[in-house]
Amino acid sequence: MKIAARINDWMHTRSWAIAMTVAIVITVGGLVILETARERVAAEYEAALGARGVATRLAAIAANLAQLDALESAFMLHQQDTTANAYCSAAARIRAALPSLDAYYRREADSATLASFAQVEAQLDARIATGRSALQLAAPHPLDLAACGAGSSVQPADTALIDSMLALLRDTEERRAQTALDASRNDQHIATFCALALSALNIVLFILLFRNLGIQIERQARVQRQLITQQEELDQLVDERTRQLEALGWHLQAVSENEKTQLARELHDELGAILTASRMDVAWANRRLREREPEIADKLARALATLDEGIALKRRIIEDMRPTVLSNFGLVTALRTLADEAAQRNGWTLDLHLPDDDVKLDEQIEIALFRVAQESLTNAAKYACASRLTIRLDVGEQHVELDLADNGIGILPGDLKRTHTHGLLGMRQRVAARGGRFDIRRGEHGGTTIRVAMPNLRPATPATPAPDAESLEG
DSSP states (O other): OHHHHHHHHHHHHTHHHHHHHHHHHHHHHHHHHHHHHHHHHHHHHHHHHHHHHHHHHHHHHHHHHHHHHHHHHHHHHHOOHHHHHHHHHHHHHHHHHHHHHHHHHHHHSOHHHHHHHHHHHHHHHHHHHHHHHHHHHHOSSOOOOGGGOOOSOOSOOOHHHHHHHHHHHHHHHHHHHHHHHHHHHHHHHHHHHHHHHHHHHHHHHHHHTGGGHHHHHHHHHHHHHHHHHHHHHHHHHHHHHHHHHHHHHHHHHHHHHHHHHHHHHHIIIIIHHHHHHHHHHHHHHHHHHTTTOHHHHHHHHHHHHHHHHHHHHHHHHHHHHSOHHHHHHOHHHHHHHHHHHHHHHHTOEEEEEOOSSOOOOOHHHHHHHHHHHHHHHHHIIIIIOOSEEEEEEEEOSSEEEEEEEEOSSOOOHHHHTOTTOHHHHHHHHHHHHTTOEEEEEEOBTBSEEEEEEEEOOOOOOOSSOOOOHHHHOO
């Protein structure tokens, strides 16, 4: 009994030392397990990334292989040198991807997989070589196809077989990546268990070392104050970065509008001249052959119609990039024209409430309001299923308000909260960039209502003059 009492007394007096020793042993063991698990997780994750990367490169090779077939067919139809050059570019991309894959399979794969990849390499080489030969034979003149590579095989290759073998290799890599990820998750579970055990040990130590509670509380208070200070600094940094991103967004919108204007000019000057000259030549040939070669004249007549469609398409593209009616006639006329065209395309009934006389606003304000109306009408045509559209423009001394409403199915509440809806984000950003307010909501009786309010700034002289209607309509 005395021995038992002594043992109990010793346990009570030395309990903290025993607990500390046990805690140290468990902690060291847990850290060893955690470190081992961490290394295994890192290795397995790297293996999964490598397998996924190989699968991605194999998919890229498959895509380039499909492009080879398409380019070869296109060359057979049109016999254009640019198509042959594109064929060689796709072949070069395939050849460039093979060395790294070969090194990977020699390092990681078994003999069967390595043999399969070697067969794929041979088939790809044969496919490129046969395609190159076919292009050279079909060309009306010798082609410079050195970029395609010399090729070590001229045997015919089965594209479907190559695709199936690439798909098999991709499936193998995907399975390998999934196996590595599963093993990584298991190791993470082990690490989590060890972390929980260490947490439980810390709780026991906290109970045994209760006498240090006051010091710990004070330390936590200091840490809390530091966290509050760091949070305030972080909030300030976030606000600053947000302002910088908004400024960048405004700048990018201005750059986008300038680039659209420049591209519209280039389309008019370059593409317009080409189409117009082609139409004149075809029309001349059509007139000369109308009586002597009526069949050729019919073909030329269809070519004229196609060129007319191309010219009309060019004009529509230019108008979408830089609305000339806005630059030359003002916002009211531009909105009326935009609404009339949309109504004709979609069978809408229009209810326009626009000023009788056109108004002159700041150029950026006009562009922002026009782009919002353009995007809104596009969304209404795609999703609203509407039959009636209302547009209202109120111009005051201090503010300009634009309201658009339809009687369609209405926007869903969930769509208002979706952050990846680029159309809505673009409209909000464009309006906010000019100090305006953008509001979109579901109407009380269905449909969607969009309201934009912007400051009425005095017109500013633009840095770069917009192309006039006559120059872009040519």
